[in-house]
Amino acid sequence: MVFARLARVAAAATVAAVALTACGSGGESGGDGGDVTLNVSLFGNFGYQQLYQQYQQEHPNIKIRERTADYNAHHRDLATHLATNSGAADIEAVDTGFIAQMREVGNQFVDLGKDRESEYLPWKWQASLTKDGKQIGYGTDVGGLAICYRRDLFQQAGLPADRDQVSAAWASGWDKYIQLGEQFTRKAPKGTAFFDGGGALYNAVIGQAPVGFYDQDNTIVVKSNPEVREAWNLVVQAIQANLSAKLIESSPEWNNGFAKGQFATIACPAWMMAKIKDQAKAFAGKWDVAAVPGGGGNWGGSYLTVPKQGKHVEEAKKLAAWLTAPEQQSKVFTTAGLLPSIPALYDKPEIAALKDPFFNNAPVGKIFTTAAKELKPQYQGPRAGDIQTTIRDGLSRVEQGKQSSDESWQQTVSDVERLAK
Amino acid sequence: MAINALSSRRAALSRLDSKGSPYLYVLPFFLLFGVFGLFPLIYTGYVSFNDWNLLDGGAHQWVGLANYREMLQDPYFWNSLGNTLSIWVLSTVPQLLAALWIAHLLNHKLRARTSLRMGVLLPNITSIVAVTIVFTQLFGRDFGMVNWLLGLVGAGPIDWQADTWSSHLAISIIVAWRWTGYNALIYLASMQAIPHDMYEAAELDGASSAQQFWRITVPQLRPTIIFTTVISTIGGLQIMAEPLLFAGTSTPTGGSDRQFQTIALFMYEQGFREFRFGYASAIAWTLCLIIAVFAIVNFLLTRRIANEE
Numbered sequence: 001m002v003f004a005r006l007a008r009v010a011a012a013a014t015v016a017a018v019a020l021t022a023c024g025s026g027g028e029s030g031g032d033g034g035d036v037t038l039n040v041s042l043f044g045n046f047g048y049q050q051l052y053q054q055y056q057q058e059h060p061n062i063k064i065r066e067r068t069a070d071y072n073a074h075h076r077d078l079a080t081h082l083a084t085n086s087g088a089a090d091i092e093a094v095d096t097g098f099i100a101q102m103r104e105v106g107n108q109f110v111d112l113g114k115d116r117e118s119e120y121l122p123w124k125w126q127a128s129l130t131k132d133g134k135q136i137g138y139g140t141d142v143g144g145l146a147i148c149y150r151r152d153l154f155q156q157a158g159l160p161a162d163r164d165q166v167s168a169a170w171a172s173g174w175d176k177y178i179q180l181g182e183q184f185t186r187k188a189p190k191g192t193a194f195f196d197g198g199g200a201l202y203n204a205v206i207g208q209a210p211v212g213f214y215d216q217d218n219t220i221v222v223k224s225n226p227e228v229r230e231a232w233n234l235v236v237q238a239i240q241a242n243l244s245a246k247l248i249e250s251s252p253e254w255n256n257g258f259a260k261g262q263f264a265t266i267a268c269p270a271w272m273m274a275k276i277k278d279q280a281k282a283f284a285g286k287w288d289v290a291a292v293p294g295g296g297g298n299w300g301g302s303y304l305t306v307p308k309q310g311k312h313v314e315e316a317k318k319l320a321a322w323l324t325a326p327e328q329q330s331k332v333f334t335t336a337g338l339l340p341s342i343p344a345l346y347d348k349p350e351i352a353a354l355k356d357p358f359f360n361n362a363p364v365g366k367i368f369t370t371a372a373k374e375l376k377p378q379y380q381g382p383r384a385g386d387i388q389t390t391i392r393d394g395l396s397r398v399e400q401g402k403q404s405s406d407e408s409w410q411q412t413v414s415d416v417e418r419l420a421k
Numbered sequence: 422m423a424i425n426a427l428s429s430r431r432a433a434l435s436r437l438d439s440k441g442s443p444y445l446y447v448l449p450f451f452l453l454f455g456v457f458g459l460f461p462l463i464y465t466g467y468v469s470f471n472d473w474n475l476l477d478g479g480a481h482q483w484v485g486l487a488n489y490r491e492m493l494q495d496p497y498f499w500n501s502l503g504n505t506l507s508i509w510v511l512s513t514v515p516q517l518l519a520a521l522w523i524a525h526l527l528n529h530k531l532r533a534r535t536s537l538r539m540g541v542l543l544p545n546i547t548s549i550v551a552v553t554i555v556f557t558q559l560f561g562r563d564f565g566m567v568n569w570l571l572g573l574v575g576a577g578p579i580d581w582q583a584d585t586w587s588s589h590l591a592i593s594i595i596v597a598w599r600w601t602g603y604n605a606l607i608y609l610a611s612m613q614a615i616p617h618d619m620y621e622a623a624e625l626d627g628a629s630s631a632q633q634f635w636r637i638t639v640p641q642l643r644p645t646i647i648f649t650t651v652i653s654t655i656g657g658l659q660i661m662a663e664p665l666l667f668a669g670t671s672t673p674t675g676g677s678d679r680q681f682q683t684i685a686l687f688m689y690e691q692g693f694r695e696f697r698f699g700y701a702s703a704i705a706w707t708l709c710l711i712i713a714v715f716a717i718v719n720f721l722l723t724r725r726i727a728n729e730e
Contacts, residue, residue, distance in 0.1 A: 073671040080693055083475040105476055251669035252557065256564055386694065389672055396677035400583040403678075411678075419695070 036312050037063040038319055041089035043074035045274045046140065046302070047336025051328055055319065062315060071095065071250060075385060081307070082108045088307040090316035091323075094137055096301050097385030099128050100214075102137075104382050106130030110306040110313055112138060112321070119326065123377030124341045128303050137303030138324035139341035141332070143269030144371040145204055145297035147177075148276055151360060152286045153264040157187040163362060167291040174205060174234050177293045181243040184264060193245035196263045198235045198399055199392030200249040204267030205231040207378065208297035213388075213416075214381030222387060222416045229409070232391070236405040239398055246399040248392065255279050267292070269299040270339035270368045277337075277358050289362040296374035301341065339368045346372065383419050390415045462709075469702035476696045488703035498704065500679055501687035502711075504589065508664075508683065509657035511593035512600075517649060520601050521642075524608035525634055538609065541602030549599065553666040556595045560667075582667065588681040595663050600656070604649050611645040612638060647723045651716050658712050661685035684708050 040048070045068075052064045067089065069077060075098045081088035082105060094102050102109065111134040117125055120139055128137040147170075151161040159180065160166060170176040181194035188194070195201050206212050209227040213220060222228050238244060245263040247254040257263060258279035266272065268289065276287060304320040306313060322328065329340035333351055345351050346369040354365030394412035397403045403411070469488055473481035492498050527538055544552070559566045560581040568578040581591045615638065623633050639646075664681045665673060673690035675682025682690070684704065692701030 070671055076671075076693055079476060079696065083479070083696065101476075248670055252554075253561055253563065253669060256561070260564065262563065389674075393672075393674060393677040400580060400677060402583065421695070421697070 035061055035063060036315050037065055038091065038312060038316055039089035040064060040066045040091045040093075040319075041074065041078070042066060042068045042093045043071045043095070044068065044271070045278065045336060046093065047274065047332040047338055048323060050335065051323060051331065055322060062319070064319070072385075072389070078102075081309075085309055088309050090306065090310040090312055091320050092305050092307055093140070094128075094303045094305055095385065096127065096143070096298075096380055097388055099137065099303055100218075100380050100384060101382045102305065103128060103130050106132075106134055106136050108308055109134075109136040110308055110317060111135060112306070112317065116321070119342050119344065121341050121343050121372075121377075124301070127377075127380060128305075137305040138320055140302045140304055140324055140329070141271060141338035142301035142341045142372055142375070143207070143271060143299040144339045144368040144375065145207060145292040145299055146268045146270075146364075146367050146371060147265050147290050147292055148268035148272065148287055148359070149265040149290060150261065150283065150286055151288045152283075153189065153192055153261070154184070156189055157184045157264075159184055161288070163288050163290045163360075166288075170293040171291065171295070173294045178234075178238050178241060178243065181238065181265075182241050185242060188264070192261060193263045194243035195238070195265050195267070196245050196254060196257060197247040197249060198239050198244055198395030199388075200267055201238065201244075202231060202235045202391055202395060203299045203388060204269075204292065204297065205234055207299040208292075208294055208376075209378065210376050212378045212380070213384055214379055216379055218381050220381065220383070220387070220416060220420050222391075223413050232395075232409060233405070235395055236398055239395070240405075244399055246396075248396065258283075267299065269301075270333075270337055270364075271300055273337035273356070273359070273364065284358050285360055287358060288360045289356075289364055289367055291367060292371065296371060296376060298372075298375050298378065301339075333365075337364065339372055343372070386419055387416055390419065465702045465705050468699055469706050471699045473699035473702075474696055475692070475698045479698075481699065484699070488700045489707070491700065492703050492707065497679060497682070497687060498684075501675075501682045501684045504585075504675070504679075504681055505658055505660065505683040505685075507585075507589050508592050508596070508660060508681070509654070511589055512596040513650075513653045513657050515593075516597040516601050517604060517646075517653065519597070520604035520649070521608055521639075521646075523601065523605040524612055525638065527605065527609050528612045538606065541605050543602065544599050545603040547599075549662050550666060552599055553595055553663050556591070556598070557667050557669065560591045582669070582676055583680075585680040588664075588667065588676060592660075592663050592667055592681060595667070596657070596660065600653065604653070607649055608642060608645060611642050615641045643724075647720060650719050650723050654715050654719055655712055658708065658715065659685050661689060665689075684711075 042048075048066065052066070056062060056064060068074070074093070075095065078088060078092050078094070078098075079101070082102075107130075113135060116138070117135075121142065124139040124142060125135070128139070129135055147166075149166065151163075154161040154166070160169065169180055184194050206228065209225075209231065211221065211225055211227065213222050213225075213228065215221050239246075245257055247257045247262070258276060259282065261280075261283065266276070268276075273289075277284075280287065304324055306316045306320055310316055326340070326342050326345055329338075329342055330345050330348065330351060332338045333340055333345075334354060337356070340346070340351070351365045352369060354363070355361045356364045391412055394408045394415075397408045397411075398405055402408075468481075470483060470485055471481040472484045472487070473479065523541060527534070527541070531537060560568075562568065562578065562580045562582070565581070567581070572578065579587050581587045619637050619641075620633055623637060628636065660683050664675050664683050664686055665671060667681065668674075668676060673682070673686050673694055675686050685708065688701050688704040688708065691697050691704060695701075
């Protein structure tokens with residue numbers, strides 16, 4: 001009797017402990033019958049929804065599940081999942097700002113091989129190649145650069161609204177962009193600034209420099225590279241001329257800003273078009289696209305990687321290759337506006353001749369492919385994404401009137417040095 | 422002989438039962454605590470003595486107290502400590518006073534008393550993320566409702582995220598909104614345990630409602646007040662989700678100048694953005710010590726204040 005009771009208590013205790021412990025390990029994806037569920041983890045809109053359906057129809061045993069987070073959270077989660085060797089999706093997107101950090105831990109990713117090297121823009125292919133020559137990611141898109149602007153606001157402020165005139169007005173460089181901004185501000189409708197925020201503008205300006213935050217040997221050159229400081233001064237000049245709406249890119253306030261028409265221009269890599277369409281639905285047809293001051297440049301663009309820890313590595317590799325294949329990149333450009341990283345597509349009529357009604361029928365195909373061809377690739381080091389955020393915070397301090405440009409620059413440089421530790 | 426042996430075996434088992442069973446009954450808790458509480462605590466302590474990079478597949482090197490030394494010289498650590506204390510005071514003090522007052526009101530005979538009592542708990546069962554996102558909208562710089570209301574009375578719009586004081590105030594309001602009702606219910610439960618004769622006697626002696634509150638209710642609530650203060654302190658010092666989401670973009674630096682970065686957020690930044698696992702662990706252990714010290718000081722102070730009544 002007593003024995004039995006003791007045994008029961010012990011058993012119950014053990015079961016309870018085991019059951020509770022087991023709760024932590026989470027559910028199992030996939031299932032029986034050969035069905036494979038592939039998780040795809042992205043940030044923002046990659047324009048894949050229709051492609052998933054097509055792929056699932058062609059591969060009835062595959063199910064695709066997408067999850068998205070915002071830019072910073074996505075990359076932080078990915079790094080954490082790699083570090084703890086669990087939790088990563090079968091396919092993980094990585095942005096240009098973070099690809100070098102992932103490249104440093106390249107052994108955590110599946111080597112995708114050299115088969116597709118000849119398809120890609122050479123710098124795009126190189127950027128995700130590890131030191132020992134393994135390819136960790138298929139390029140999805142490249143940023144390219146243009147300026148998206150509200151033609152109706154330009155008209156109200158008495159500026160030329162025609163895209164060729166606008167492009168010509170600032171063709172010689174950012175100084176002219178600021179001059180036009182000052183002109184705009186004098187007559188602009190109340191509550192309308194010339195551009196969205198210092199951080200975003202900075203990314204566009206530094207994106208044109210041949211060397212950005214890093215040397216080829218992975219040393220941070222933020223302090224010593226004059227172009228980094230020049231870009232800073234330029235943006236500060238624009239802030240002090242009262243041209244900034246002082247919004248932080250991708251914040252809820254920034255999203256609001258589109259809907260409320262708080263700014264007239266925005267530095268516009270091709271992927272930005274999808275964001276504008278999402279946020280500024282009420283202004284369809286009033287947006288337009290002009291060439292970027294100074295020509296060329298790149299901001300952003302992504303890769304699809306396959307972490308080794310996934311359960312269905314082979315299937316994931318196939319899906320990643322398919323999603324980034326020329327045919328699909330071309331579709332993504334026509335539906336979502338993400339510029340292909342496969343240059344052979346640039347001369348195809350369906351891309352080169354693409355016009356977008358949302359942007360007043362601007363020839364976005366021509367504008368962005370031209371920008372991509374003029375692009376001078378810039379080397380991205382391991383903490384490029386975090387340095388970008390640090391500089392954004394520094395410019396924010398100037399916008400908020402908390403520090404002078406010099407004070408904020410000093411602090412930014414020391415914060416960047418902390419990142420290098 | 423055989424019977425004798427059997428009965429003595431029975432007696433031994435019975436002794437074992439009465440002595441041993443209670444331990445088995447509480448065993449699950451201690452097993453779980455060991456796995457999810459004690460082990461991480463000790464392991465974190467071990468990690469904090471190492472230079473440990475999370476991304477390098479856990480490559481690490483013993484460095485002794487170096488992480489702690491660095492932390493004590495790190496201006497961003499002290500900045501986050503200051504922010505945490507400021508937000509803690511701004512949220513906890515008014516929150517507990519308001520809870521006491523609300524509990525006092527709910528203790529009267531009111532119409533729809535049960536629904537009112539349930540109602541004060543509602544904020545607490547809402548998701549912390551949802552609450553923070555909604556409040557962050559309310560505190561929006563350009564289109565937030567708070568600034569709109571301020572505009573109605575002629576006060577200028579405030580950039581709530583930009584300044585230290587305004588961001589601390591806004592975050593404290595989010596915290597207080599969520600926890601005031603919870604504390605009020607705890608006070609209420611405790612108030613109802615106070616014998617009613619005490620109030621009747623006081624009333625006969627002509628004591629006013631306020632006098633009854635300060636002379637009877639508050640002293641009687643002493644243990645409860647200690648409990649809520651300690652619990653709020655522990656929660657307040659660990660605050661992280663509110664400042665993280667309040668920033669609008671999920672960067673863990675707490676504003677452009679770290680003006681609302683709390684210790685927990687600083688630890689998160691070092692651990693999961695810088696991937697300095699050892700340094701983050703040193704911060705975690707320090708936070709644990711700070712909380713312990715605060716809990717003890719709190720306990721002593723509150724007991725003393727209540728004793729002076």
